[in-house]
Amino acid sequence: MNTLINGLCLGGIYALIALGYTMVYGIAKMLNFAHGDIIMVGAYAVYTTLALTGHTVPAVIVAVIVCTLLGVLTERVAYRPLRGASPLAVLITAIGVSYLLQSVSQLIFGAGTIPVSIGNWGTLELMGISISISSLLTLGLCVVIMVGLSLFITRTKAGTAMLAVSEDRAAASLMGINVNGIITLTFAIGSALAACASVFYLMQIPAVSPTLGAMPGIKAFTAAVIGGIGSIPGAMVGGILLGVIEKVCSSIPVLAPYTTAIEFGLLILILMVRPTGLMGKTRREKV
Amino acid sequence: MKNFTRIVCAVLALTFCLLCATACGEANYTANNTTYVIGSTGPLTGDASVYGVAVQRGAMLAIEEINNAGGLNGVLFSFEMVDDMAAADKAATGYTSLFEKGMQASIGSVTSGSCASFAAEAEGDGVLFMTPSASAENVIETGENAFRVCFGDAQQGTLAADRLVETYSKIGVIYDTSDPYSTGLYEAFEAQMTKLNKVKDTDYFVYSFTKETNKDFSTQVSELKAKGCDVLFLPFYYTEAALVCKKAAQLDFNVPVFGCDGLDGIKDQLDDTVTAQVSYITPFDVESPDADIKAFVDAFEKKYGEAPNQFAADGYDAVMILYEAMKAAGVNDVKISAADLADLLRPVLTGGTFKYDGLTGKGMTWTVEGSCEKDPQVVIVDRD
């Protein structure tokens, strides 16, 4: 039971990161490999603001602002010139951006792991199970953010425009939608979500280092694909599934060393059965 | 297109001819040395870089101290460290570049995996090295010129088992299956527990993690809490151990924490939420009243603005040991080749009369196999 709660909590974080992947993929048709490193930058922003002010709320706000600006900036500088070029070229640029962010933060903050003290609200006893309150908070806020995002996509003009761009970029631009603007907006939202993820991540793992984003980034990418890349509910389901699996595996000593293998094995199994993920749309290929 | 390729061809051919001219090796790279060159590789970037940087700083401090005191018979020392990112292939590349820059003696590599690679390369050239921190057993097994300053994994794991069994009845263990240091310690611990007639899953409980899994440790800690363990044994590095401590505090699981020398440096990582007692086996205590250690800590803090950890002290000791051994061997030729120097130093180090009083132990001696004999101490982290 405890393991399940822990898994849900980790899954929530994965889901938030996966949402960023999935949105950018759905709309800009590119895998943003630097997404994990935006989380890292967010974590450093939280750490710096906490060190300066000592309060959590400004830290969160600063992290969101920094990440959003960073997301928009990388999109402008690195990805926009390549609009219309081969997707692989964009992928490689994204990898370059990822290396760049890592090395810059190492130059600024040093290579070591820096501990961050970000709230410890103790535990809650519920039916004989002790759950840490920050876990519950993480889980709750993740759900709120996801619901909000879904509403934004379906109920607002900008959200509908995003859907339109992801369906058919050329047609959307013919309908008078500013495609470049929408893509920038997508990056902004994805990066803001990454900032939120970085705060939750720090609540679970209170330490920052330049390579912090790499592994959650890959795991979240996996989660996005399990759920069906491009699909928002899919990212949530995939993230939570992956989080629970990871926690269940590490609670069983025999399986623990193989955790990563099991997670990726699951991914392959799901894709073998449903080639576009759990909730992905199957597009009939035209000749 | 044809012309393009032809030009490329010509340019390439020319470049490589020029390259060839520089590639011809000569046996004696130390002929132009004006200082004694000590080399090392270690992770200066990436996840493990904190250890590499610490060793580098400790070693630089030692070199500075030696040079301020006039070097060896008036000849100064220089120190060169190449980044290996804790990867075996980069350690080999780093080694050859150092060797060709005229390295005469070495303090090896910082981490076990790359040091094994370093040792394999060094063995061929007959370079003596004194690794500050590569504790895996296979590092010094490669040859007669391999020595280390730190304890081996087996020594520490066994000692930990002995210590823990004395006071505690249910030991909770978490270790990193993807890390050679951590698995080495755990295996020694397990072997000793078996020898002491302790049974897994009744006297001690084991959970593990890997580099690739998320390091929030909530599962491992809550499982161990549910098992009712009265102590946590954490045989891995301090950054992760600090995370375990914090998670345990979050879950109201305030049992004592025990670890090995990798836990050194944990104090700065803990905040006031952690109330449990933390102690570890270490050869170096930053708060020791010993005059040498005080002087080192002061100098280190003055230069780098932070307290040294055990890796820095190991790095300092490794350089100092090489210096003292060279002094004892009566080395007096700045152009001495690495292999000749190794032939002079080896008998000194293993001769039995050479003893070194350092920051990480008094009266250190070395066995023929290359492991260091010194007294371990257990430090309880003072949390005020």
Added chain:
Amino acid sequence: MKKFKLKHWINYMILLALAVPFSVIAFTGTVKGSTSLMLTQIAYSIVLAVSLNLVVGFLGELSLGHAGFMCAGAYIGCFTANYLHTVIPDPTVVLILSMVVGGLAAALFGFIIGLPTLRLKGDYLAIVTLAFGEIIRTVFMNQEIFGGALGLTTKKYGKTLFVIAFVMAIFTVFVTQNLMKSKHGRAIQAIRDNEIAARAMGVNVTYYKLAVFVIAAFFAGIAGVIYGHNTTPVDYGFFSFNYSVEILVMVVLGGMGNITGSVLSAILLTFINIQLTTKLSGDLAALKYLIYALILIVAVIWNNAPALRKVRARFGLQRLIEIIVHKFKGHRLKEEGGMEAPSTADWSKVPTKIPMDALLSTDIVPEQSVKEEGDKK
């Protein structure tokens, strides 16, 4: 007699230009340890880049798990080598036998990974290859007989390893180049350009897709064995996703489906990497990735940005060389550059090749998105 065509021989010439002089030095005198290490790394990088190009450039499937095949080859090949050393005294024979074993083992993994390719497309396939790569190395890491977390201790071959490594690189280039010139090669590229059309033309898509994965994995396995004889211990951490990406970077920078490009960029990137690692010692080490990242971003944007097409045509490397050549020869210069690097190799310019996408697409879309559609497939 056929006319001598430089483009068919340039790869061999580059490789020989690199290998022969050093081999002569190695066998007559002493070669520097660092040079030997660098050449070996260059050689196995070439093997990896060219074989990955087979999958990514010619078959058109994105693979992010090439290091996984290398891992399987390295562990199994070197494990065999460790055993063979006790039986056969000659290290060269051991090396060759273990390369065969390692290559075949990796090919087996390639077959297993090739199976999902029959059902999956594009990014889904990419993540599956990534997943397989991670699974392979995790499983090997947890086996006690392969040394566990410490890695598999191997016996180094010595300073002349690069000679054999270069022979393997030439072999890889030979196989890839001739395969692509054959009817099989045209079938593979037809699958890349339009799978459905290729199927309609009677190309056995299943067979070719599997074959490409198996061949690429075989060569990656051989590269792994060379790596294992160059570096000890064989450590699972080396074969991470990052290394797969590094190989992919070589392929993309060299040009998809361009073997010469892969060879050159493998040489160049390995050289830059080693130089940055060894030259930027001490505190400057952190700058290495910064420089590497900047080179990567600038190179990719320069080579691919649609907006820079005109600029590239005027000031690009090929144009510059053309100018020099023409000046040298005294010819007049063509006015419009139009020296866009072809996205596929020259020998893929089969006269019968028809731009299927453009012809058969029923959608009325602007020109640019036709190109995108083509890229996606």
